[in-house]
Amino acid sequence: MATLVACLGACAAPPDVVEPGAFHETVALTYDNDVFTRSDDNYTNGVALTWIRGPVARERDGSLADRFARLWRGAPFLGDDREELYVAMGLGHEIFTPDDITLADPPRDDQPYAGVLFVDLALARLRPDRSDNWQLRLGLVGPSSGAEWVQTKVHETIGVDVPEGWDTQLPDEPIINLDYTRATEWLTSGDMSDAGARVVPVFGAGAGTYFTGVTAGLYGEAGWNLPDPVGAFSLRQGVGPQFLGDIGASGQPSVSFFAGLGGYATAHYLPLDGTVFSSSRSVDTEPLVGFGSFGATVRYGSLSVTFVGSVATDQFATQRSATKFGSLTVAYRF
Template sequence: MPLRLRALAPLALALCAACSTSRDPDLDLDGPLEMVSIAMDNDTFTGSDNNYTNGIVVGWRGGEHRAYTEDSRYRRWIEFWSFLPAMDDTTCDTYAAWSVGHELYSPDDITVAVPDADDQPYAAVFFVDSTLLARSDRVTHSWNLRLGLVGPSALGEELQSGVHQLIDVEDPAGWDTQIPDEPVVNVDYAVAYELLHAGRQGAIEARFVPLAGAGVGTYFTGAAGAMYGEVGWNLPDSVSLVSLRRGVDPALELVSPRGGWSVSLFAGGGGFAVANYLPLDGNAFRSGPSVKSEPFVAFASVGVALRYDRWRLGYRQTLFTDTFQTQREAVDYGTLSLSYSY
């Protein structure tokens, strides 16, 4: 029997259980403590419909773990991982986050039942991410565990066909050739360093942040290096992380946003050294469609963020160099994100 999405239900429930928290009434908390967010990638924002065609992630990020009672599951979860580098640093504030996501990949020509063997395979990936963050004044460390599945059980055909029918466009014909069912397991580490922060609070400010990361597992094995700059009015503290399909975006705000309006422009770029990338290189433990990943992929991202009180609305566009050796068109897409802190 193929893997089913319901097979991950116990995992998702277990992860979400850690979000059931108790706040310590004796603590004087300044501003919002937690954050919910949703982000959607789609290539129709840029007028294309090829390769990486859609992604959606819904997440929850808790507050600094010492703001919770000692017996809360959230705090105990973070303290359990204190053996990881930076997670036991008493000079850092530590947080945990969970997210559920889905990604769709399709070839350039979705009208043929058997796509070219040298084009992007059809693929759907469903995943649950469990993330730990440790932040000091200038440095943020991130550890992420991704569990999920790739294949027909991720329901990519049903999702893409339904959306295409809804918007009255060509129905994809080649999903019978998609990457087969297989579990996804990946561990990732990233670090961001705020090298420069200039300006006056409540006025124009700017920051410059280099980043680096690495991953190992069935989803992505490789390393990354990137940097971004952001300039705007009334900037809150934030940090960006890097992933092969998201570029960079300073959207993960770990502290209380400043009151009133805030607006900023940002731009970033970097590259990935790629040993294996599941949506291109295919299954790790069984045969299936695949193409050869490029060993190095560069990207550039530009965007804007608008904040008001506890809300943040962001949009960015990301452009990649060729991600596989027989690629026909460049991969570019837009990302729309919305978050609320409370």
């Protein structure tokens, strides 16, 4: 939904000097799980594998990235400079469960069982002091996502309670969602190429069958050899190829620490409000939710590793426990 999650520092920053026609490709793996916070409910697991390429060359080279960038021609805030455009494509999976997974018929006022399988397609304009990101999510929710099989096998393997209530999960239904995010560098201190700090406001909106709402947040980052351009956080709780200024390695050894606060207003959130075109279990989402995140990123050579801890206020009135989870991202730039 709108926590400061997923892959802060997970995707590859452009080098200090980009030669005409030069580009980089990055592969990033993001893993969210509430095991990091010793819980097993609400948003309990997410994984995404993302491919990022950029900057997109000015020349029409007929590559997949080139053809994809052309599809977004005319989208607001992307401009005409293809040397600032980055493309991302990701495959992801999310699992949501109620508080007590040992019940075959969980209370109807608790988080419904839900599995989400999706493809995210994104295009971003990355500049030293601002990033603009458009993302299209296509996927499905329901038994066909395979969430029941995944969670059951994992729990059997590690010897913990097997979930009993998957027969009550949200039914099969397609997902389509469009999101926009903007991050703008607001305050800076020091030299980003040495020790420095910055404060970055983030604003966004989403519309579709997965998440419809708006979000606003503010994060601070301090460290050594901070990459350009600034990053943008995910608009939703869950994994996805959200563009961040730091897409992989910064070119120099780098360490940064960050923390953020924000909130979002929700009109519809699939894992809680249920399916749109068919009847399903659901709970009423809170119209306003606050969230916070903190973490660190280490970059060396072509590799970057990020860990983020996130917590949110209650997302529905009868929520049994707080939503909290950790997110680990490993990215490698080629």
